[in-house]
Amino acid sequence: MKTVVFVRHGKSSWSYNADDKDRPLKERGINDAHLVAREFKKRDKKLDFVYSSHAIRALHTAVIFVRNLNVGFKKFAISDRLYDFSGESVLNFLKGLPEACDSVMVFGHNYAFTSLVNELGDTYIDNVPTSGLTEIQFDVNQWSELKNGTTIETIFPKNLR
DSSP: OEEEEEEEOOOBOOSSOOOGGGOOBOHHHHHHHHHHHHHHHTTOOOOSEEEEOSSHHHHHHHHHHHHHTTOOGGGEEEOGGGOOSSSHHHHHHHHTSOTTOOEEEEEEOTTHHHHHHHHHSSSOOSOOOTTOEEEEEEOOSSGGGOOSOEEEEEEOGGGTO
């Protein structure tokens, strides 16, 4: 079994004259990320590794989760392949993960994440919101075989406020 926990970055700010990759989180994005991370921590699930897009808003969201979940930074990496909006690069990234990892959390962007959770999971989600988490489990032994999983859980900030 392989498990992917998709987390869309928190709400970002458009108030700064910054490149897309450099946009920071808004205060609501920070608060929602903490809210969802704390809720996910209650599930006491094992994560073998955490990966994040290199965009500041995704990276900041990932760090909030890593700290709330007490995941050591030795189990954390940044990949520019997760800075993807179509989903193709993210899917290829997942299919190339080390086989020693059975459960990973990835931080990235829409439209890619909404597209992938609908393509790979068995529950239709109209839109994965900012700071939204979707966990999908796959009955496969190798990441390269990733397809047609089961949506185990969604945690969206609006359901926790």
